[in-house]
Amino acid sequence: MIHLRKVPKYIATLSLLLPVPLLLIFLSTVVSSHSPTLHKTQHLTSSGNTTELLVATLNQTISKVNFSSSNFSDLQTSLGSNLTHRDRCAFGDCLELLDDTVLDLTAAISELQSPYPVFNSVSMLLSAAMTNTRTCLDGFASSDDDEDENTYGSSKTYGLTESMRESLYNISRHVRESLAMLENIPGKLENDVGFPTWVDRKLLQDPTDETKIDLVVSRNGTGNFTTIGEAVSAAPNLSETRYENVTC
Structure with a gap:
């Protein structure tokens, strides 16, 4: 016979407020803290699970970045010569920033999967990735503000569609959640003692x-x-x- 336990009210409430990655971290912490047999291995297990979850989230984020980059490239091609110089710069900068974001996230994954990861390095890479997406959005906002409403380059004509803006916001949100997961990895301060991996x-x-x-x-x-x-x-x-x- 399977016995079902009622889910505590506070957990049900948290499931509505927290993103899935943070909710999983919270639940794993609660389970470990209430289990005597898991208490001794809590540090090791939680650290490994959180790191694996973080890597999975970053891989998913890379897929979203590549998808957004493809959409931006298609839109730039479809508008072609109708774009002003400032518009072309906004698209070019954004595509380059998205490429940089993929490199940053890939480097973060490599660092996390190394034998002795330096979490400060991962944090800097994730912060750079989040800055890239914000800069991309700001570039289009500046372009829209500088164009006259009667020109073809106005936001009413070619500006980012709501779905494209949302995709950039989602990327930024995923990276922000990844930073939160990074801060919750047990023992990360112990591993950060010493020099970064790029130091010979x-x-x-x-x-x-x-x-x-x-x-x-x-x-x-x-x-x-x-x-x-x-x-x-x-x-x-x-x-x-x-x-x-x-x-x-």
């Missing part, structure tokens, strides 16, 4: 007397450059050359 551990462990100086910045002209700004400006974009040691 071997370089940090090298003896200082064996360190080879790649560039010298000196105001008296005895080095490669006289200012740090000159050294940064001289670095070619997308260069595979790695300068590990710069002294001033």
